[in-house]
Amino acid sequence: MLRDQFPGLNNQVHGKPLVYLDNAATAQRPLAVLDAVNGYYLHHNANIHRGVHAMSESATELYEQARGSLARLINAPSPKDLIFVRGCTEGVNLVAQTFVRSRLKAGDEILISHLEHHSNIVPWQILCEQTGAVLKVIPMNEQGELVLDDLDRLLNARTKFMSVVHISNSLGTINPVKKLIKAAHDQGVPILVDGAQAAPHIKVDVQDLDCDFYTVSGHKMYGPTGSGVLYGKAEHLNAMPPYQGGGEMISKVTFESTVYNAVPAKFEAGTPNIAGGIGLGAAAEFMLSVGLERIEQRDHELRIYTEQALQQVDGLRIIGTAAQKSPVFSFVIDGVHAHDIGTIIDHYGVAVRTGHHCTMPIFQFFGLAGSCRASLAFYNTEQEVDVLVESLLKAKAMFA
Amino acid sequence: MLRDQFPGLNNQVHGKPLVYLDNAATAQRPLAVLDAVNGYYLHHNANIHRGVHAMSESATELYEQARGSLARLINAPSPKDLIFVRGCTEGVNLVAQTFVRSRLKAGDEILISHLEHHSNIVPWQILCEQTGAVLKVIPMNEQGELVLDDLDRLLNARTKFMSVVHISNSLGTINPVKKLIKAAHDQGVPILVDGAQAAPHIKVDVQDLDCDFYTVSGHKMYGPTGSGVLYGKAEHLNAMPPYQGGGEMISKVTFESTVYNAVPAKFEAGTPNIAGGIGLGAAAEFMLSVGLERIEQRDHELRIYTEQALQQVDGLRIIGTAAQKSPVFSFVIDGVHAHDIGTIIDHYGVAVRTGHHCTMPIFQFFGLAGSCRASLAFYNTEQEVDVLVESLLKAKAMFA
Amino acid sequence: MSDLNLLYKQAILEHNRNPRNFGKPDAWTHHAEGLNAICGDLVEVYLTIKDGVLEAVHFDGESCAIATASASMMTEVTTGLSVAQWQARFAQFKQMMDKRSQDQTFAELGQVSTLVTVKKFPSRIKSATLCWYAVDAAIHGRPTATTE
């Protein structure tokens, strides 16, 4: 069974079987990923790129194969279009500082959406502070869907860049990114898509989307922590200055001047997270072998089941009811604060997240300080959803 | 035996037992480190900081304990003075962009040394390009030691920052950093020390050194890839703006303005390399349990032995003959290019590095394109050094 | 689930249901907000300090039962104290809630002492301490306190 591939799911918490519903924060990893990480440390433990000895060669090969696996997963034209990063946060910061910064003057605009994770807000705020540019926001409605009526006005001659989340980590909303990308391009505006929550759940095809940049976090797509990938169109990557300076990203250094290496090395200064990259490649291969259709199908089943199951809890209100939605459920319960719910159901083995989920503006919109969030992955089961519901009923009873 | 703790050393290469002498590129990791990484993935697989559930709590605790272990290893006043980074390269870039950049105007100077790794050159070149500042270099002599005669002139009123390597990765030279730090401070100049090669080999005490910043790479000190630590004096860290923007580094976000979190969170945007940080903590604990005195003693024995053993190879010239030296041996052999040596001895199981070792200016000084480098760690043996020497004799014979 | 009952004792549930000195008063001299980013707790405190005495201590905001009960108990124990006395109580409270300390309580803290059991739930300690840090911020003229 697929679930057996994930040893982390076998844990007990407070003497109860773990019910892991915090997948949007970080996923569990399959054995294939752990084996790849350990395989590197045990049998190919060497630095990459710069070695002539056998282990350095095989480590380099594994690392570059991993890049290839990720390119296949998101259908990038070439593995060279992928830069290994620590995660989505670094991906966004890299694009902000190396691609966007030099294009901005005071008064220019950057367009994001109300559904963004802090990782796709703060780097732009920092950039605005550095350049005098202005941050604009596509609004959202009570369902947690973007309102595109004003898009024509928001995307204007001052707009120099756009960055939107593919799937909201807080509400599960699946944004119409293809449409947004087209709208941006119609105005000549390049666009980054934050795929942190999309890559683990749906088929991503960067060529079909035609986005300029796409970024994913390894730890959310069943890969190691500290791994991730930024895809960029080759024309952009070739033209961009480097992000960090250091070894591996240069081809010649003198104290007077330095010649940078070709893409993607130009953006991978220093020794990378080699084990992380190799593990992430294994995660991509794992997902391809499970099949994205199967993952999407299972997500759909779990979403429907959970939506109905949660209705058994009186006074529970789901925040985020978009028509297109991933199996992520943010909710509040009358009379019981999210934080208390989290603590109580943890005692029944149920792991959920509470708070603002790094999306404070979403909760400001709803007039809430935060929510309880149950986020599912394809390895979750209907039985686990039942345990969630039971534990919520117990939390309610405690506060009755 | 200590050596048994390092499973990577048991490999065979081309049918020969591995002789791993590429430790300056990356070290082997002890079982304790692999166990810590796997332990996280198997039993504490959750995101940190933001969770109320049990696994998130224990993951957070392990991560913060690791920070504590590293603080103990380098004797930092508080774990809060340590920022987790990907490695030394990121550490230097972070300091350049957040601490130094805003202090520079055109014509100001940054002082480094001729012994620097590209990671401690290129970030400063990029910064000079961004600000119009000028890079100055402490020269070195034929032994590969820094020449400090002109230090008074080099450290002047225009000098706004200094950054020097503690131990050279190419030549093994141990720099008199305490003296350099004092000289910098006498001029009111803050100073960063690149400890990539020092942390794995010698006792580092940042309080005794009194440096402003100190950075280490996890993968070189027997820890996981993609891990590392930047130490900074609290007064600096508190005053510096953040590096990357994202989750976890903020305490409040609205679209209008954002309040940053306290140090060290302010500098750790996004989901960090959790497994890497925990593994690095285990590496620090491992080193403390072996004992730095024992490591230093073993280094010394191996250095003396290797120095003598290499004299058996006619025409071999050691590059870098500093009085204070780590067991790192860069050498060239008459009539055999380093790259060919590397390939040939690899066939006898011996892993060394060839080329410029990310220190092109050092080899420009010596009029060489590169060298062969054997870099030892405390777990290497005299027998392994003998295999190196035999294999070098065979390489010579092949080209005779 | 006896552990849970230790956390959600009757006293805490009762204060949570009927928080004392809750709501924004008409006037105050000092104000600060306390934020716990981890869980979305928000506590606002409003002080009336006259001649160095905390004549009134009110709070509101949206927070969990622990934070609400703690704030409610805190207002009861600290109203009428001099600023210096308040500092002394705060020191005692911090000592009591320190993870590394023994389960020591202080008579001066009155019912606040019942919060000592929160230490069994490390992730909830910050909920309990939030309002105290907010008052400290207000007294010192800082607009915001965040729990570290």
Add this chain to the structure above:
Amino acid sequence: MSDLNLLYKQAILEHNRNPRNFGKPDAWTHHAEGLNAICGDLVEVYLTIKDGVLEAVHFDGESCAIATASASMMTEVTTGLSVAQWQARFAQFKQMMDKRSQDQTFAELGQVSTLVTVKKFPSRIKSATLCWYAVDAAIHGRPTATTE
């Protein structure tokens, strides 16, 4: 060590010992350097192109036996070719050295074909191809070629 002997064949060792067309000529029309950052190989090529013909091809630099022998062989095979012919040889050479291709050789490449065995040593392929990329850079007026 038969593998090693495949790499360091007599032909290669001989060209390494006595490289042809080695040394900076007095005059040239095109020049570029080839850098292999991985191993510190540096090859400089000097071309004299007249009326679209490579009348002279020289090289120097400090490089390993594979890079030196490859450059030496390359100068022998390419001197006298038209630029168009050179491009065709370069294409064949790239095909021959492509890791993914079969061990196919081309008669037109003459002794250069003996380099096909370098493919058994993936980390050394770049040594063998360096000089060809440098000539390509020189022809196109680029100062530097780096092997990817």
